Amino acid sequence: MTKRGYHHGNLRQALIDAALTLIEEKGPTGFTLSEAAKQAGVTPAAVYRHFEGREDLIAEAARQGFEMFADLMQHAYDKGQPSALAAFEATGRAYLAFARKHPGHYISMFESGISVNRTPELAAAANRAKAVLEKAAADLSKHIPPEKRPPATMFSAHIWAMSHGVVELYARNAGTTSPFAPEDLLETGIGIYLRGLGLLEPDQ
Amino acid sequence: MTKRGYHHGNLRQALIDAALTLIEEKGPTGFTLSEAAKQAGVTPAAVYRHFEGREDLIAEAARQGFEMFADLMQHAYDKGQPSALAAFEATGRAYLAFARKHPGHYISMFESGISVNRTPELAAAANRAKAVLEKAAADLSKHIPPEKRPPATMFSAHIWAMSHGVVELYARNAGTTSPFAPEDLLETGIGIYLRGLGLLEPDQ
C-alpha cells in the first residue's frame, strides 16, 4: 500500500481493495468510483487505466471473491475427508465463515446486482464455487438409498439457499434479528435437513 | 390514477406505486425520487408534501409490503386449518408467491437496505409477518415430542432463511440458475426439513 511517487506500483489491486472497503461500509449503492480512487490516493481518471468503469471494478471484486470462496470451501471439503458427512458440514460452515470474514466480497458477489454471467471469468469462478458444494452433496448423497435420493444439485441448492438466507437475514446488523447466532441457526438447520434425508440418526 | 387538474387527488399512493414499479425495474439503486415524481406526473418538489424524502418513501413502500405479506401469509395459514401441517406448508408457499407477485415490495422490504427498525410502524408490520410464520411453526411443533423439539422461533427462522435464499438465488432472473423451479426447490426443501423434524413420514 506504499505509494512510490508518480507511479503507484499496484494501483489495480489497491482500487479493488478500496472498493471492497467502501462496499462493506456503505453497501453497493454507496460505492462510487471517485471515492475508491480517492481512497487509493489517485485521481478518478487513473481508474480508467485499469478498469473499463465502475461496473467492471465491482465485477472484478466479485470475481476475486468467488475465487476465495471456492478455495475456502474446497479447503474445508478436503479437510473433512474421507468422511463425506464431515466434509459436507465443514463446507457449510465455510460458507458462513466466508460471508462473515469478507463482507465486501460477499456483497459484491450476491448483492451488487451484477450478473454472474457478465464475463466468462466471473462465471467460471462462480461455477467453481458451486461445483465444490455440489461435489460435497454428491458424495454424501451416495449414502442414501437411490430410490429416496434427491438429485445432488437439488440437495446442494437447498443448502446454498438456507446458507444464503441465514447470511442475509441474520448475519447482517440491519434487518431482522433472531435470538440465535447465525452459526447455530445454520448448523441446526443443516442438521435437521440431513436428518430428513436419513443421513443423520433420527434420535437426538 | 386520473389526474384532476391542479390537485392530483391521491398523489401519496401514486408516488408509492411509481416507486414500486421503478424499484422492480431498476433495483433499489436505480430508483430516484425525481423519476418517481415524473412518473406520477408531478414535480419532484411535490413529493415533499407527502414524504420526508427519498428514504421515507421507500420505507413506506416496504411497510405496505410487510402488511400485504402478513395478510397473505395469515390468509394461507387460516386456509390450512385445522391441520397444522397443511397450514404450515401453505404459509411457506405464500412466502414465495408473494415474492413472485410483488417484486417491488419484496425488494423494498429485503434488499433496499432500509432498516426494519426505521419507524415503529414498519417494525410493527414486519413483526406481524414474522409472528404469522412463528405461529404456524409453533402449532406444528406441538406434534414433536418435547425432548426433540427445537424452539419454534428457531424452526421458523430456518424456514424463513430457506425461503429467502430460494427467492434471492433462484427466483431472480440475474444470478445463479438451477435446473429446478424455485417453487419445487422450496417445496422439496421444506419437505426434507420437516421429515428431519419427524413431522413427515420418513418413507417417500
Add this chain to the structure above:
DNA sequence: TGTACATCAGTGAACGCGCGTTCACTGATGTAC
C-alpha cells in the same frame, strides 16, 4: 557507466448530467356566512 529515448501510468481540468432538496409562489378546492 552514462545518455537518449520510448513507454505508459498518472495528472488535472473540464464536461454534462441528474440528483435531492429549498423556497416563494399560485391557483384549485372547500367552507362560512
Add this chain to the structure above:
DNA sequence: TGTACATCAGTGAACGCGCGTTCACTGATGTAC
C-alpha cells in the same frame, strides 16, 4: 345560491453537489546502445 376567504397541494426556478467519463498532458521508469 352566491360571495369572500382560508387552506394547502402543487409549481417552477434555483441551488450546490458529486458523479462517471474524456482528453491532452507530463514526468517517472526502464531499456538500448
